[in-house]
Amino acid sequence: MPDVRGRVSPEEWQARVDLAACCRLVDLYGMTDMLGNNVTARVPGEPDRLLINPLGLLYDEVTASSVVKIDMDCNVVSDGAGAQEVNQAGFVIHGAMHKAREDVNCVIHTHTPSGMAISALECGLLPVVQNSMRFTAVAYHDFNGLSLDVAEQAVLMAALGDADVMILRNHGLLAMGQTIAAAFDTIYRLELVCKVQLAVLSTNAKMRKLPDAVIEDTKALYKQYVIPHAGRREWPALLRKLDRIDRGYRD
Numbered sequence: 001m002p003d004v005r006g007r008v009s010p011e012e013w014q015a016r017v018d019l020a021a022c023c024r025l026v027d028l029y030g031m032t033d034m035l036g037n038n039v040t041a042r043v044p045g046e047p048d049r050l051l052i053n054p055l056g057l058l059y060d061e062v063t064a065s066s067v068v069k070i071d072m073d074c075n076v077v078s079d080g081a082g083a084q085e086v087n088q089a090g091f092v093i094h095g096a097m098h099k100a101r102e103d104v105n106c107v108i109h110t111h112t113p114s115g116m117a118i119s120a121l122e123c124g125l126l127p128v129v130q131n132s133m134r135f136t137a138v139a140y141h142d143f144n145g146l147s148l149d150v151a152e153q154a155v156l157m158a159a160l161g162d163a164d165v166m167i168l169r170n171h172g173l174l175a176m177g178q179t180i181a182a183a184f185d186t187i188y189r190l191e192l193v194c195k196v197q198l199a200v201l202s203t204n205a206k207m208r209k210l211p212d213a214v215i216e217d218t219k220a221l222y223k224q225y226v227i228p229h230a231g232r233r234e235w236p237a238l239l240r241k242l243d244r245i246d247r248g249y250r251d
Contacts, residue, residue: 003251004065011044012051016064016121018180018247019051019106020249024242025184026108027059031191033111034058037172041180042098042105048072050098052091054084054116063251072099089146096156097176104176106183114194124167125193127210128200133218134226139163143170164227165190172211181231183236 005013020043026032026039035055043049053059054068068084069077073092076084090109097107118125124140127133141159144152160166164186166174175190177183200207242249 002114007047012046012069013064015041015044015051015097015180016067017250019053019067020062020064020109021239021242022106022180022184023053023059023062024246025238025250026187026241028109028245029191031110031112031187032059036087036111037109037239038087038094038107039109039180039183040090040094040098040107043069047102049077050094052086052094055084055087055090063249065251073127086237092150092152093174095150095158097166097174098151099153100157101172101176102169103178106180108175108183108187109172110175112186112191112194114141115167115191116171117198118194119167119172120170125190126197127215128197128207129193130141130218131189132197134189134222135165135193136223136227137161137163137220139166141166143167143168177230179231179235181235183231185231185234 004016008016009229019039022039026037034170035058039053041051043051048071050070050072051067053062054066057066066084068086068224070086070091071077072095074086074088074095076086093109094107097104125132125135125138139160141156144155158164164176173187173190173194175187177186205230
């Protein structure tokens with residue numbers, strides 16, 4: 001894969017590095033589905049252009065230069081990266097999220113065992129523990145088959161609202177953020193609480209129900225003090241972790 005650093009703006013290059021890093025971190029923390037799923041990020045200064053991991057590379061193979069640039073109709077935009085395939089289903093879902101909200105600059109989609117299990121539960125995500133209440137608004141989208149028809153985007157956009165996560169029923173998880181760092185922080189924590197919920201439910205013991213007022217107050221505190229800073233401190237530390245393992249994502 002040729003190095004495209006000199007063919008894109010410094011801002012786009014940094015976004016490419018961060019997206020490649022995000023893919024490596026999704027792999028590192030066990031949230032991959034082989035070649036399935038996507039991470040997308042809006043190109044800085046080009047709101048109608050997206051960066052997406054190429055179809056055909058495992059998440060731990062993605063580099064800044066291999067990231068593909070597409071428009072909102074899923075056409076590959078020539079920038080020296082070479083022709084790459086893009087997951088059509090991934091574009092339908094991710095494109096809808098980016099179109100729905102201008103503040104959504106990164107979208108991460110996963111098919112983890114815990115995420116898919118929660119997506120198959122009628123109850124959805126429950127306020128089981130403190131960390132569960134970090135998700136102040138959760139959107140849901142019913143499964144209607146493989147997401148290959150762009151017509152589904154309208155339904156996805158309507159369902160999103162002001163949520164920063166969406167549970168695709170009988171399918172998987174979506175996390176969004178104003179930055180790549182925020183989106184990764186969100187998917188990591190969403191995955192964690194899905195695991196916790198399944199662990200609690202698996203005991204078959206009576207689950208302690210918290211008062212509604214406590215749940216709402218906790219959500220309000222998360223929304224005010226935690227969510228606006230999601231990933232800011234964690235991201236530089238995560239990049240240092242990746243650099244100690246393999247700096248290849250920066251190429």
